[in-house]
Amino acid sequence: MSEAPCRHTGLEPPTIRGDFPILSKVLHGGVPLAYLDNAATTQRPRQVIQAIVETYEQHYANVHRGIHWLSDQTTDLYEQSREKVRALLNAPAPEQIIFTHGATASINLVARSWGDANVGRGDEILLTEMEHHSNLVPWRQLAERTGAIVRHVPVTDRGVLEMEAFDRLLSDRTRLVAVTAVSNVLGTINPIGEIIAKAHRAGACVLVDGAQSVPHLKTDVQAWNVDFLAFSGHKMMGPSGVGVLYGRRELLESMPPFLGGGSMIRRVTLDGFEPADLPAKFEAGTPPIVSAIGLGAALDYLDGVGLDAVTRHEQDLTRYAHEVLGELGDLRILGPPPEEKSAIVSFVFDGNRPHAHDIAQLLDRQGVAIRAGHHCAMPLHKRFRVNATARASFYLYNTREEIDLLARSLQQVRQVFRRRT
Numbered sequence: 001m002s003e004a005p006c007r008h009t010g011l012e013p014p015t016i017r018g019d020f021p022i023l024s025k026v027l028h029g030g031v032p033l034a035y036l037d038n039a040a041t042t043q044r045p046r047q048v049i050q051a052i053v054e055t056y057e058q059h060y061a062n063v064h065r066g067i068h069w070l071s072d073q074t075t076d077l078y079e080q081s082r083e084k085v086r087a088l089l090n091a092p093a094p095e096q097i098i099f100t101h102g103a104t105a106s107i108n109l110v111a112r113s114w115g116d117a118n119v120g121r122g123d124e125i126l127l128t129e130m131e132h133h134s135n136l137v138p139w140r141q142l143a144e145r146t147g148a149i150v151r152h153v154p155v156t157d158r159g160v161l162e163m164e165a166f167d168r169l170l171s172d173r174t175r176l177v178a179v180t181a182v183s184n185v186l187g188t189i190n191p192i193g194e195i196i197a198k199a200h201r202a203g204a205c206v207l208v209d210g211a212q213s214v215p216h217l218k219t220d221v222q223a224w225n226v227d228f229l230a231f232s233g234h235k236m237m238g239p240s241g242v243g244v245l246y247g248r249r250e251l252l253e254s255m256p257p258f259l260g261g262g263s264m265i266r267r268v269t270l271d272g273f274e275p276a277d278l279p280a281k282f283e284a285g286t287p288p289i290v291s292a293i294g295l296g297a298a299l300d301y302l303d304g305v306g307l308d309a310v311t312r313h314e315q316d317l318t319r320y321a322h323e324v325l326g327e328l329g330d331l332r333i334l335g336p337p338p339e340e341k342s343a344i345v346s347f348v349f350d351g352n353r354p355h356a357h358d359i360a361q362l363l364d365r366q367g368v369a370i371r372a373g374h375h376c377a378m379p380l381h382k383r384f385r386v387n388a389t390a391r392a393s394f395y396l397y398n399t400r401e402e403i404d405l406l407a408r409s410l411q412q413v414r415q416v417f418r419r420r421t
């Protein structure tokens, strides 16, 4: 791997890469790992791994329970992480940050708690054709429970939302708009501010799926005026098993708890219970303690590098990937041009030959890790009349040289496949 600093962006992947032990792995007896599957999950720097080890070795007990010293220490670290997430999102207060097990769990929490209490027969839920299954299935389940109607904003051939259709579909029957900020397949950055303003004028709440945006782009929940925001820690260098739900205070306060158990109550009798205040009301049972503390360490790391620098670096890589993959000729990149998207490049060869799965398998032999398949967005793939795409996705430690390797390997894949057929 070249040690050249990244052009234009002020961020230095070689220095950063040194923090990520897994990135120096050599695969298949001699090829270095080029990890380009960051939309699925990212890697962790030593600082995060160290924070996890240190917590287990030095600070571990259950949180919000013990009167003992160790429990107090763990609780402090856990709550410090909540404050770090609050700062990342510019949320008004830490109580509005709920730790969950991931973006999927956060969306399901809203669907079950807010949805069951506020959505009824004939009400409408407005989604888009580009949602991840995590932002489709919970709403379909809600519709099945309540008799609500689910509608979808179509995606244009360019891979952006058809905003005229959004305007048409939004009405006083719409109770909720649930939309991803960035498509996990097309990379499209959606006009979230405009969507929220219009939805609020129509009297609807908005849930933003931030799984692919929060790790890469600056988020300000107050500037957006968003009602709910969901994302996962593992897509931003944090441990797996922890995610976040941000919610507007009045909404969270009015919602019934979703899971019942320890910690989420103020008082329990044999006849009933009184829920705890925020955020405990939505954190039943022992939470993902160490994962949340690890997420705090990941946010410190991101802050040290600077999210703006990360965004600029990814824009450079995405532009470069479009350029070099475009030179392959018979390869089609789905979605809008690089200026309108985040760090995700999904593609198919003309005629879908070689198939995405064959591409991923052959690239793996060169050490290049990409994802192939429907990426949990089957309706979007159907809309583009493909069963599967190959997807390269970038983060702060990726380099132009890895993209060169991707392009060279794709050329070889094409040659191997042509020889075979």
Ligand code: 7TS
Pocket: 039, 040, 041, 102, 103, 104, 105, 132, 134, 135, 180, 182, 183, 184, 209, 211, 212, 232, 371, 375, 376
């Ligand atoms: N929403 C979006 C937009 C996503 O991309 C994902 C995960 C989720 C929600 C769910 O996140 P989880 O952490 O709860 O699983 N996306 C992907 C992906 O594109 N490839 O693997 C996981």
